[in-house]
Amino acid sequence: MKWTKMLIQTLRETPADAEIDSHKLLVRAGLVRKVAGGLYSYMPLGMRSLKKIQQIVREEMDRAGAQEIVMPILQPAELWKTTGRWDAMGPNMFKLRDRSEREAALGPTAEEEVTDFIKGIVSSYRQLPVTVYQIQWKFRDETRPRFGLMRSKEFLMKDAYSFDVDADAADKSYWNMYHAYERIYERCGLKAVPVQADGGDMGDSLTHEFHVLADAGEDGIAWCPKCGYAANLEAAEKRFEPCAAEPCTEPLAEAPTPAKTIEDMVKFFGVGPEKMAKTLVYLADGKPVMFCVRGDRELNEVKAKRLVCAKTFALADFSTVREVTGAPIGYAGPVKPKIDVPIYADLELEGASGMLTGANLDGEIDYKNVDFARDCKIAKYADITIAQAGDKCAHCDGTLEIKRGIEVGQVFKLGTKYSKAFNAVYKNDALEEKVMIMGCYGVGVSRTLQAIIEQSHDKDGIVWPASVAPFQVVIDLLDPQEAEVAQVASDLEAALEAAGIDTLVDDREERPGVKFKDADLIGFPVRVVVGAKGLKSGGVEIKRRDEDKTKTRIVAPEAALDAIRQALGQSKS
């Protein structure tokens, strides 16, 4: 392919609305163009990479025995109402009506749709197991689209769904997909780590997220370098040391405190935040509950929500807090709230004594010398805090680190939530009706495109892994007006294409510097320079994008094909 025949537009200046490197490069290298907030058009170069990622996903899904289908993006509301998610998804889902007022949604995912689909086809255990997948555009009305393709309103996702006869078979399907995902990311040249995640509303279901570790990532991940334990911060476990405190000999005492926040209290009392406990009031299914954690900790809302088995869960408003505690905001505590509500405390506080807490009294008053065992009525001690760097690993004697990650995929055991709702059943060999066991598996294809760039770039531009680069080779034709030189480039192009190596010839009437800069910016894995000067002095010049500028090889045009093959082989995946 010739550069001058292609719609390529690189930008010298970085777009004003891009924050992270991968977003800047996506736009600067001419891969995508913004249409509106969270909406992007793919330019030809971007489309080529996107298609290559799709193809890798497709091949690995097929290899794992999944079957490709495609279902409508526009999904009737009835499907979503069957599971109650029409309301549960809330404003995150794009909803619309057709001309006869039928309600529909632009699919953010397709569990309902696929369950209904399979239910209409499968009726016997002989047809199971089955896993289907589609690569389809998905829609989410994001509260705040950002970072380019990372969090957009419309994105390309591969979603697969498995249907099995029982839990053991479902397990097999799950790990089958898990391993397919490992292959997908490896072939994309991505280091993606599987991390344990929270099952969300699905309760204690097994689920792994695949994350690309990057500072620009939106998710926090707890990671133990010693045993390799990795978990989403929402789900991360940590080991608790027994609380060493002696029972408190001092009596509970009031302490007037003109300081509401932990930070201010540290200044006022001159005591560390680990000797304080903060108490938060939440509404769980509309009923107030209190959570008590150490001053240097943050409540993990996911863990807390699960602990109280709540459907709706949110921080209580100020008036509720006053009502429950009887105290001004900032003076809630675990000792005798005005209204008797369940109080849950973090495991770290079990046996804690000599603590400072809010007093639940009508005034800016705290208690000192609080002994949890003596002074508080705690419903249950449980792990309800967010893991922090320095916490002990729950699985070995290592110490947890906190990393940032970009979630590029997730595998999820769904159980029977959807199959029950749709009555998706099969008959076993005893003619009994059984509910199918499901799993769902997503790969964010467009997000993966950007994650690759985020993980693989330098100051000059993108450094594409060969498997997903828009073109594997760029030929910088320095003298396009000289027929003999141009012929060498065209011959080489034809030879490469015949060998199955996609090649772009930069045949523009531009100065060499411009071509080199653009080649580096777009990031083709191998660059071949064909120029009059070079040909006279020995041949064409070959250089990998991922090696130093000075490391070039001059080879005769006849030897170029082999040398390029070799360079591609050495280039990152």
Added chain:
RNA sequence: CGGAGCGUAGCGCAGUCUGGUAGCGCGUUUGCUUCGGGAGCAAAAGGCCGCGGGUUCAAAUCCCGCCGCUCCGACCA
């Protein structure tokens, strides 16, 4: 949804406070000279100054309303 900021040429920005001829850099077009890491000179094209209303002799500039975008936060099966 709360807080902050920004909408001026394809892109990046100045001009707005203090009303008076629409500007700069990059990119684009043409010519000449250059030619191995984003060249130089010359000429040119390209604007509903986000939209609507108001004030004024006169509005990119002041006032009101709306829309859009970006950042921080909240939110994120």
